[in-house]
Amino acid sequence: MIVRPRRLRQTPEIRRMVRETFLRVDDFIYPIFVMHGKGKREPIPSMVGNYRLSVDELLKEAEEVKSLGIPGVILFGLPEVKDQLGSPAYAEDGIVQRAVAAIKENVPGLVVLTDVCLCQYTDHGHCGIIRDGRIDNDTTLEILAEVALSHARAGADFVAPSDMMDGRVRAIRDRLEKEGYKDTGILSYAVKYSSAFYGPFREAADSTPQFGDRKTYQMDPANKREALKEAAIDVEEGADIIMVKPALPYLDIIHQVKACTNLPVAAYNVSGEYAMVKAADQKGWIDGESVMMEMLISIKRAGADIILTYFAKEAARLING
Ligand code: PBG
Numbered sequence: 516m517i518v519r520p521r522r523l524r525q526t527p528e529i530r531r532m533v534r535e536t537f538l539r540v541d542d543f544i545y546p547i548f549v550m551h552g553k554g555k556r557e558p559i560p561s562m563v564g565n566y567r568l569s570v571d572e573l574l575k576e577a578e579e580v581k582s583l584g585i586p587g588v589i590l591f592g593l594p595e596v597k598d599q600l601g602s603p604a605y606a607e608d609g610i611v612q613r614a615v616a617a618i619k620e621n622v623p624g625l626v627v628l629t630d631v632c633l634c635q636y637t638d639h640g641h642c643g644i645i646r647d648g649r650i651d652n653d654t655t656l657e658i659l660a661e662v663a664l665s666h667a668r669a670g671a672d673f674v675a676p677s678d679m680m681d682g683r684v685r686a687i688r689d690r691l692e693k694e695g696y697k698d699t700g701i702l703s704y705a706v707k708y709s710s711a712f713y714g715p716f717r718e719a720a721d722s723t724p725q726f727g728d729r730k731t732y733q734m735d736p737a738n739k740r741e742a743l744k745e746a747a748i749d750v751e752e753g754a755d756i757i758m759v760k761p762a763l764p765y766l767d768i769i770h771q772v773k774a775c776t777n778l779p780v781a782a783y784n785v786s787g788e789y790a791m792v793k794a795a796d797q798k799g800w801i802d803g804e805s806v807m808m809e810m811l812i813s814i815k816r817a818g819a820d821i822i823l824t825y826f827a828k829e830a831a832r833l834i835n836g
Contacts (some may be wrong), residue, residue: 517641518821524588525715526755529622530557534540535791535816536812536815536816537611537815538584538808538811538815538834539828539834540584540735540768540830541584541586542811542815542819542820542821542822542833542836543585543586543676543822543823543824543830543831544585544586544588544589544620544626544781544821544822544823544824544827545585545588545589545823545824545825545827545828546588546589546591546627546671546721546823546825547568547573547577547588547589547590547591548565548566548567548568548590548591548592548593548719548825549567549568549569549570549573549591549610549611549614549714550568550569550588550592550610551568551569551593551594551595551610552569552595553569553571554571554572554639555567555571556568556569556572556667556738557571559715559718559719560589560718561714561715561718561719561790562715562716562719562786562787562789562792562793562825563790563797564674564792564829565719566619567593567719568826569646570610570614570617571612572594573618573812574617574618574621575583577618577621577622577625578622579828580625580827581622581624583828583831583832583835585768585827585828585831586625586626587625587626587628588618588625588626588627588628588632588821589613589628589673589823590614590615590627590628590629590630590676591611591630591634591635591720592604592609592610592611592614592630592636592718592820593610593720593721594609594610594635594636594813595610596785597635597638598636598638599637599638599644599645599826600637600639600640600644601634601636601637601644601658601659601662603636604632604633604635604636604658604662604665605658605661605664605665606664606665606699607665607668608660609629609665610742611629611666611669612665612666612668612669613669614669615627615629615666615669615670615786616669616670618731618748618788619669619670621670623783625674626672626751626794627670627671627673627675628671628672628673628675629671629673629674629675630675630677631659631662631663631666631667631674631675631676631677631678631695632659632662632676632802633655633658633659633662633676633678633680634720634722634724635720635721635722637736638725638820639724639725639726640722640723640724641689641727641729642677642678642679642680642729642732643655643678643680643732644658644829648804649731650731650732652680652681652682654716655678655681656680656682656683657684657686657687657773659676659678659680659683659687660686660687660690661690663676663687663690663701664690664691664694666694667691667694667696668696670701672685672699672700673699673700673701673702673755673756674687674691674699674701674702675701675702675704675706676702676703676704676759676763677704677707678732679704679707679729679732679734680732684701684703684705684748684749684752684753685752685753685780687701688701688753688794689750692803692810692823693817694819696779700755700756701753701754701755701756702755702756702757702781703749703752703754703756703757703758703759704758704783705745705746705748705749705750705754705757705758705759705772706734706742706745706746706757706758706759706761706765706768706772707733707734707758707760707767708733708734708736708761708762709729709730709733709734709735709736710733710761710764710785710787710811711787712735712745712761712764712786712787712788712819713786713787714762714786714787714788714790715787715789715790715807716785716787717788719786724797725824728738731773735758735766736765739762739767739771742759742768742771742772743771743772744776745774745777746776747821748777750776750778751821754778754780755778755779756780756781756821757772757776757778757779757780757781758781758782758783758784758821758823759772759778759780759781759783759819760783760784760785761783761784761785761786761787761788762783762785762822763782763786763788763810763813763814765782766813766814766817767817769782769814769817769818769819770817772818773818773819775816780820780821780824781819781821781822781823782817782820782822783823783824783827784810784811784814784822784823784824784825786825789824789826790809790823792806792807792810792826802807802835804829807829808829808830810826811824811826811830
């Protein structure tokens with residue numbers, strides 16, 4: 516007797532019946548870059564279809580995201596000035612703080628996450644404070660906690676530390692609890708690799724390090740057991756959701772992290788993953804829409820419960836039909 520798996524692929528209906536993984540609009544979080552000014556909508560050349568938005572334009576975008584059924588957005592700020600300590604990152608009237616408050620007031624119901632990091636705000640472009648030419652972990656923790664607190668005060672539902680300093684989830688959790696923000700959650704970029712796939716983002720956010728690289732804090736792409744160690748530490752320190760980043764070259768990591776925690780697992784389908792699809796699609800070398808959906812379902816199949824993706828709106832439109 517021949518075994519005939521093709522029986523289960525004969526018609527769209529049968530295939531639908533035996534399908535194992537589904538993408539839902541509920542799976543997505545849409546990343547947005549926000550800047551000072553009014554009426555600003557600057558296209559990001561390497562991330563076709565994405566913009567740097569002033570707060571008034573951001574509100575229109577947030578409305579659109581909400582109307583598509585996408586549960587939330589993650590905000591990245593572009594400050595007017597930068598300094599050594601990244602102080603615009605925790606200014607009460609900083610760009611992210613104003614953006615969060617505006618969304619909370621005008622687009623109720625949309626979940627607002629904020630990226631907590633210093634690289635867009637420091638003049639040297641590193642994610643931490645520099646002392647004697649090195650990134651000083653423990654000084655950085657105090658500032659990150661200050662940034663997270665300022666986002667919580669503005670009304671963020673979740674703060675998302677992406678710096679990869681040791682101990683930052685605990686430092687942030689402690690600070691939030693102490694100040695009474697017990698309901699503000701932490702989505703931790705627990706497993707963040709030192710990746711060339713962040714290129715377009717760094718252009719968009721003007722956050723390229725001015726010397727050296729991020730290899731002393733972001734992870735070596737060759738390491739898998741270290742990913743499990745990082746994930747376990749952040750769970751222990753009080754993260755509510757843990758994330759793996761980038762997504763596509765690290766599907767094995769998503770799968771393993773999912774197996775070792777009961778927390779929701781997020782994956783960040785980063786700027787370079789997005790840009791490659793758009794570029795090849797524009798050249799007519801691939802069908803961008805099909806590749807997008809295949810990419811997203813692979814991330815879901817690997818185990819991601821939540822996908823942060825610049826494709827969120829496009830994919831949502833397809834799913835909604
Ligand atoms: C900030 C941060 C980065 C990304 C998210 N938060 C850049 C980096 O670490 O250099 C990358 C996101 C993307 O590429 O889409 N630390």
